[in-house]
Amino acid sequence: MSDRLPGFSTLAVHAGAQPDPTTGARATPIYQTTSFVFNDADHAASLFGLQAFGNIYTRIGNPTNAVLEERVAALEGGTAALAVASGHAAQVVVLQQLLQPGDEFIAARKLYGGSINQFTHAFKSFGWNVVWADPDDIASFERAVTPRTKAIFIESIANPAGSITDIEAISTVARKAGVPLIVDNTLASPYLIRPIDHGADIVVHSLTKFLGGHGNSLGGIIVDAGTFDWSTGGKYPMLSEPRPEYHGIRLQETFGNFAFAIACRVLGLRDLGPALSPFNAFMILTGIETLPLRMQKHCDNAKAVAEYLAGHPAVASVSYAGLPSDKYNQLARKYAPKGAGAVFTFSLKGGYDAGVNLVSKLQLFSHLANVGDTRSLVIHPASTTHSQLDDAAKITSGAGPDVVRLSVGIEDKEDLIADLEQALGA
Known part of the structure; x- marks a missing residue:
């Protein structure tokens, strides 16, 4: 292709995918395997030490899932993405990187009922506390900010009422508070709204819904906008402090504008384990081709x-x-x-x-x-x-x-x- 940027429909069909180098298969294959062979001991060590990118074990990453991740990141205008087992799993993995016990996040009152339940009840066992704000009253988000606030969570189009959230106005509140804005873009899909263009730092989806589109596969995804500086103020130690699991690597310092996506993979998905099956990734990829x-x-x-x-x-x-x-x-x-x-x-x-x-x-x-x-x-x-x-x-x-x-x-x-x-x- 020329140097022009591909359009949305072209990205929906082609982003992240190439013909299979071994067989020539044009459709992305289903890599239905648990694990992958290393070239040698040094190769294995470099993968486990985050010194090289590659495949280790399907719980952490898989080539079919990688095409899905690259495609959704391209459609949303993000730097990287991570596919997980469901939309709920995406929310858990995202907030695990941001919150410590006793921390708070602000959420819009107009949300999917399952998210309200998850935030109100399930997250209490992690010591994460939700503070509710009214998306029709932007000042309520400002009033909800405290020194313990670590994120703001909204839906671009709220479920069930279909109301539209003023992303830019709430992004301004998040910037002032020095916290990331997380936008659930499930009901809109990037075809209708790209929250990153309006100030979102993290986008999540239930892939089960419009992106997959056919009611046949569960999945979730996290998209890193690459816009937030995780090193400021020491608020986000999972990203800014040395990680003992990886010989003292600082993820923000090492991975720059896709550090959050890396953290979700190597600290969240690796240890919590909500992996997306390669078969479901294949089904969702097929659905995305007709998204527009x-x-x-x-x-x-x-x-x-x-x-x-x-x-x-x-x-x-x-x-x-x-x-x-x-x-x-x-x-x-x-x-x-x-x-x-x-x-x-x-x-x-x-x-x-x-x-x-x-x-x-x-x-x-x-x-x-x-x-x-x-x-x-x-x-x-x-x-x-x-x-x-x-x-x-x-x-x-x-x-x-x-x-x-x-x-x-x-x-x-x-x-x-x-x-x-x-x-x-x-």
Whole structure:
């Protein structure tokens, strides 16, 4: 190719991949092996000492996974990436590098219910404390900062309501506090929003959702923007201090602008062990090749469905940033001009019972706990994904008792609307 930078669709197909040098296979092979042979004793020692890059053991790295990592890093505009077993695993590995027992991180209240549960309960056993802030009130993030704050965590498009977060404004707060901004970009995908372009230092995804796109493989990924100086102030000893496991190497000093991705691999993935299987990496890579095509269809369908629901007499309100009347429409125009995503919620006039009844009447929409599939999906969050929250927290997170969440797929929009019409009528 020429010196021009490849476009997004080209990167989605080609980034990180080359024909297999041994067989000539054009598709990235599935390297379904646990471990790799060393050239000699010196080669083995250099790999274990972080003096050379290469393959040791699939828990730490694998050639199939490496193509996936390079591809997502390219799509997000990062310096390096690390693939792991799930989106939840990505969050654990990221925060393990940043937080010591007793430390705090600030998180937006509007998050996926599983993340709220993980942050509130599971992380307590590590001594990590979450402080909640309101993404509609940027000043609440500033007020939440303390000397123990080590990171800020937000979603670019919040699950389940589909609201758009003002990444640049919260990035300004993070810069002032001297902490990294972590953005979960799962619902947007880099096709709609690239958080690094707006000030994010770390991006995470559930690869299970739109990047994989077919509801057939679990995975997560961490992307290092290469923008944060981990050596300042001694806040992040995992990166700035000598690592006894590696003969005193300082990761920031040795690896520069991809030191965080290295730390996640050699300190997080190595010891916590949430490895992504090479087969799942292969499946997700295949999904990413059609990401631009799928995401545009998802968004076009979602807008048509939202417009239909907004005019239905049984519907009390629709929360979709792609509607001109929506409170997040201006942010959607700024951050996601190609479309406001495919996941949104609407409220039914009949309340909790109406929501439960609707999901049981739909036929084309699958009732299950996932988003980002080619198929259209539906769930009643208050009785499922957000059921562990109290009523006030459900409402705050956009999952009140009358709320139904849709993940709009790539079917014909007329068929999706017809299915909603018969279910609402019933």
